[in-house]
Amino acid sequence: MINYVWLRRDLRIEDNTALHNALEKYNKVQVIFIFDDHILEELPKDDPRVNFIYDTLEKINRQLNKHNSSLTCFRGKPEAIWEMLLKEKKVNSLHFNRDYEPYATLRDENILQLFKRNKIAAFSYKDQVIFEKDEVVKKDGLPYTVYTPYKNKWLTNYASIISTPLVDSKFKNLNNSQQPFPLKKELGIHPSLIKVKPFSLDQLDNYSKTRDFPSLDGTSYLSPHLRFGTISVRQVIALLNKEDQIFLSELIWREFFMQILAHFPKIQTNNFKSKYDTVKWRNNEEDFEKWCKGETGYPIVDAGMRQLNETGYMHNRVRMITAGFLCKHLLIDWKWGEAYFAQKLLDYDLSANNGNWQWSAGTGCDSAPYFRIFNPTEQIKKFDKELKYIRTWVKDFDELTYPAPIVEHKFARERCLRIYKEGLSKN
């Protein structure tokens, strides 16, 4: 009788709530991963994130081998795989950590139903976050839609709980199995040149001082690891110093946007604030193409987009600049930019990506006001004075010979203010 622990975006065997609980209760625990066709069919075969998942799973399989176990790995539609396993194996129970995205919520609901019909126990756990969507709410039970009061409540709640990484001692309860681990080509995965960097916590100490300066690379490269769960949020918090309030605040932003998406799933395809629905985007495809390639004639915008295209990363401040430029200067619907970032970012997460894009466009909850327009030239003066970041990504950058901006700042700014105002006046 097998007890399955189904990994999804919690790709680690340390401090994994579902695995921990299964190991505590049962002595035949089998870890499983399913490459989901619903997701993979939408991605190129050489997607770097799928490669990262594969590489991580291979590592997990080797860890499991040390405990005389192995990772079961499939590619297919999860509901079909589980139906098959329920028929072919003696399944005693299923355990997985909750995932709050709309697609994942629906998928998991269906799997829980399937197990219920088969009268087999299935358990889901909180693991991805410190607080789930209904654990940090206003007095009247409604969700917060403004960050600062949400954060205050989050911190109040956090002060009264104990949250430390779980320590596992019962790996002996892993199922004895020696299945061969599938090759990439057996799963239809092609290798990628773009790699996820290992995270480094050295940078966290002066994160609040350096985070705004893209050339200092004062970033932790933690985000893809949090996204795929190669490190848990509890482990990250345990590594922080007490004074890392800014970094902790970023982790709270993560949970803020997760609960926003869970409470307001319509934002996946709609403005959070519908009064912006009447803003008439220009949606010029040539402009969009130039933005994607990093050929806008604004060096800081181009550098950011080239970093993204070449590495799958983009410095946070530059994300705000490039996103703001697409929405405000080019007047292109934030959904276009969101979709592009979704393709390219190694740390892509629906809730954070959507939340931050809507912030940039001014359409989101607690967002930047529409008239707050970044001046790409001023931003260089403030945050990349030495042009170090720009020169890293725009080779041989030379102010005098650099291509002209695709749109002049003053003109674009005034056009943006006019178009937004006209849109809002239609309400």
Next chain:
DNA sequence: TGAAATGTTGGGGCG
């Protein structure tokens, strides 16, 4: 976690 436009202040040049 904005930037531009507009308003205010005060020092210096000058008649």
Next chain:
DNA sequence: ACGCCCCAACATTTC
């Protein structure tokens, strides 16, 4: 000493 102008520096308002 005074009034006037200019303008930089800073503050406030506006988008």
